[in-house]
Amino acid sequence: DAMVIQNPRYQVTQFGKPVTLSCSQTLNHNVMYWYQQKSSQAPKLLFHYYDKDFNNEADTPDNFQSRRPNTSFCFLDIRSPGLGDAAMYLCATSRGGQGVSQPQHFGDGTRLSIL
Amino acid sequence: GEDVEQSLFLSVREGDSSVINCTYTDSSSTYLYWYKQEPGAGLQLLTYIFSNMDMKQDQRLTVLLNKKDKHLSLRIADTQTGDSAIYFCAELPYGQNFVFGPGTRLSVLP
Numbered sequence: 001d002a003m004v005i006q007n008p009r010y011q012v013t014q015f016g017k018p019v020t021l022s023c024s025q026t027l028n029h030n031v032m033y034w035y036q037q038k039s040s041q042a043p044k045l046l047f048h049y050y051d052k053d054f055n056n057e058a059d060t061p062d063n064f065q066s067r068r069p070n071t072s073f074c075f076l077d078i079r080s081p082g083l084g085d086a087a088m089y090l091c092a093t094s095r096g097g098q099g100v101s102q103p104q105h106f107g108d109g110t111r112l113s114i115l
Numbered sequence: 116g117e118d119v120e121q122s123l124f125l126s127v128r129e130g131d132s133s134v135i136n137c138t139y140t141d142s143s144s145t146y147l148y149w150y151k152q153e154p155g156a157g158l159q160l161l162t163y164i165f166s167n168m169d170m171k172q173d174q175r176l177t178v179l180l181n182k183k184d185k186h187l188s189l190r191i192a193d194t195q196t197g198d199s200a201i202y203f204c205a206e207l208p209y210g211q212n213f214v215f216g217p218g219t220r221l222s223v224l225p
Binding site: 004006033040041042043045048090092103104105106107108109111 | 146148150155156157158159160163203212213215216217218220
């Protein structure tokens with residue numbers, strides 16, 4: 001089945017130690033998104049790629065960066081994680097882009113813990 | 116700005132119907148979506164409705180849309196324990212990204 005896969009499911013890192021979360025998709029969607037979700041809250045969009053074009057949300061901290069080496073893969077890099085960055089990180093994909101009302105398909109997320 | 120509102124909690128008895136309500140603000144949204152999130156998992160697309168429709172039925176799920184009042188509801192017939200989850204309503208305003216509601220936590224009691 002075509003899907004969105006996030007690895008690892010659980011990630012533990014130390015305060016200030018860089019960490020990378022990965023997402024891959026077999027849907028061949030041209031848009032990929034990264035969301036942060038804290039407990040009992042709605043997902044908060046961090047940034048997205050429309051093809052190779054990177055779109056950062058205005059309130060995404062500089063600590064968060066992303067790479068998309070090809071259509072299938074997208075990475076979330078947290079340069080110096082703080083305790084407040086502990087959350088579930090969700091990757092999603094969709095076909096098209098802004099103004100195109102295609103649903104987003106989500107992976108199962110990576111739960112990040114900071115020690 | 117855009118805002119999507121939902122009640123935060125709903126409890127129903129197994130076998131009863133559940134109705135989860137949502138209000139949204141942007142009339143340019145072409146589609147409106149319902150997502151389900153089980154504990155520790157991502158968001159699963161349940162169903163969506165085109166804005167020129169007023170009802171969509173898919174097995175146990177019925178979506179009702181009142182475009183005039185910008186009100187969306189999700190009815191789950193014969194609610195089961197496996198339906199316990201958080202349900203997110205989302206709109207996609209034209210030219211923008213998804214706007215999610217805060218989620219409604221559905222608890223199904225035996």
